[in-house]
Amino acid sequence: xxxxxxxxARGVAIILVVLFHAVINLDLVGLAGPWSRLAYTLDTFRMxxxxxxxxxxxxxxxxxxxxxxxxxxxxxxxYLYLLWCVLLGAFRALLPHSPPGGFxxxxxxxxxxxxxxxxxxxxxxxxxxxxxxxxxxxxxxxGTALIVSAVxxxxxxxxxxxxxxxxxxYWFFFVLASRAAPAxxxxxxxxxxxHVVGVGVAYVVVLGFFLYVSSDRILFVRxxxxxxxxxxxxxxxxxxxxxxxxxxxxxxxxxxxPIYVVHAFPITAAAALxxxxxxxxxxxxxxxxxxxxxxxxxxLALALDRLITGRIRGIFDFPIPHRPGTTAPPETAESxxxxx
Numbered sequence: 178x179x180x181x182x183x184x185x186a187r188g189v190a191i192i193l194v195v196l197f198h199a200v201i202n203l204d205l206v207g208l209a210g211p212w213s214r215l216a217y218t219l220d221t222f223r224m225x226x227x228x229x230x231x232x233x234x235x236x237x238x239x240x241x242x243x244x245x246x247x248x249x250x251x252x253x254x255x256y257l258y259l260l261w262c263v264l265l266g267a268f269r270a271l272l273p274h275s276p277p278g279g280f281x282x283x284x285x286x287x288x289x290x291x292x293x294x295x296x297x298x299x300x301x302x303x304x305x306x307x308x309x310x311x312x313x314x315x316x317x318x319x320g321t322a323l324i325v326s327a328v329x330x331x332x333x334x335x336x337x338x339x340x341x342x343x344x345x346x347y348w349f350f351f352v353l354a355s356r357a358a359p360a361x362x363x364x365x366x367x368x369x370x371x372h373v374v375g376v377g378v379a380y381v382v383v384l385g386f387f388l389y390v391s392s393d394r395i396l397f398v399r400x401x402x403x404x405x406x407x408x409x410x411x412x413x414x415x416x417x418x419x420x421x422x423x424x425x426x427x428x429x430x431x432x433x434x435p436i437y438v439v440h441a442f443p444i445t446a447a448a449a450l451x452x453x454x455x456x457x458x459x460x461x462x463x464x465x466x467x468x469x470x471x472x473x474x475x476x477l478a479l480a481l482d483r484l485i486t487g488r489i490r491g492i493f494d495f496p497i498p499h500r501p502g503t504t505a506p507p508e509t510a511e512s513x514x515x516x517x
Contacts, residue, residue, distance in 0.1 A: 182366055184430030185423070186414025187230055191433045192426075192471070193223045195440045198293065199470040202448035210463025221384060221393070224296075225403030226410035228347045231300060232354025233361060239307050246308050251301045253495040258297040260491075261438040262286045265293065268442055272449035293441040295340035302344065303351045315356045322352040323400060330399035349400055350407065365411045373412030380405035429475070435482035435493050440474040 200216035203209045209216075238250055290298045310318050326349035328334045329342055336342055354361065384402055387393040393402065414430075417423045429436065447470055482493065490496045 181418035182414040185417040185427045186410050187433050188426035188430035190227045191436050195474050196471045198444050199467050202444050203466055205448050206451040208463055208466040212467040221402040222406040224347050225350045225406050228350040229354040229407045232351040233358045235355040236358050239311050250304050254297050254301040256495055261294055262291050289338055290340035299344045319352055322349040327397045327400050331394050331396045368412045368415050376408040380409050436478040439478035443474045443477050
């Protein structure tokens with residue numbers, strides 16, 4: 178049974194992911210404006226929340242035999258990751274001012290995760306590690322993940338590859354949620370507006386302090402900010418789920434996979450088509466360009482999802498249907514709650 182507050186929180190998170198990538202690409206052509214600072218500031222909010230929400234739904238899967246985990250989750254994730262890496266690589270190779278690498282870059286995606294699709298790859302790894310460590314004490318696994326996440330977030334250790342660094346940086350949030358899922362899913366739905374406002378204000382105040390007064394690269398600061406963001410994001414999901422007029426946010430949370438894998442196409446295309454053009458943009462363009470591109474990318478993904486889902490297999494799910502009589506129910510990427 179789907180929990181509306183989780184879908185609503187995921188809706189908020191996927192909007193922020195698309196907005197972030199819109200900022201990155203429009204910044205290349207001078208159209209990000211004030212959104213640039215905001216998007217990078219929210220770096221402590223988006224992915225901690227997404228990984229935490231994915232971890233909340235992991236315990237049931239991690240209790241199954243390894244063959245079931247590999248078949249129902251990992252195979253689907255890797256298939257979708259490789260498929261969309263190929264499609265995105267081919268698409269970007271056709272664009273003007275395309276980045277170097279082209280098709281050759283596709284061959285490296287299992288070693289250097291794709292900057293737009295790395296979540297699928299990372300979630301597969303987290304699932305495998307979660308299954309392998311499921312019998313270890315919670316304090317040991319969560320504590321280890323916290324230390325690893327903290328040192329990578331502080332920049333004390335780096336792999337030299339952004340997606341890999343983010344993988345280690347956000348491991349803690351998936352592990353914590355997977356171990357504390359029953360308690361979280363019991364407590365969060367009872368949050369009231371005063372609780373949400375409280376943790377939201379705390380997040381903004383602490384974030385502002387470490388950005389403008391101190392440094393967010395101090396050890397354990399970013400995990401702490403991530404925890405405040407998770408609390409605020411989950412609480413916001415609860416409030417949104419209670420307002421019928423905001424049902425579209427919840428709907429986005431149920432369709433995060435198509436939005437996640439499709440949004441990079443229009444966003445990178447827009448940046449490529451605008452690059453090198455000396456256009457005298459009217460005043461206020463930088464204020465509306467990012468939200469307009471974000472909206473366009475989401476609507477395009479939803480339209481493609483509606484056109485394909487139920488008609489063509491293998492685009493947003495694994496192409497081979499689940500065999501009747503096996504030990505686990507079929508699990509599409511969407512039912513697996515990817516943020517995708």
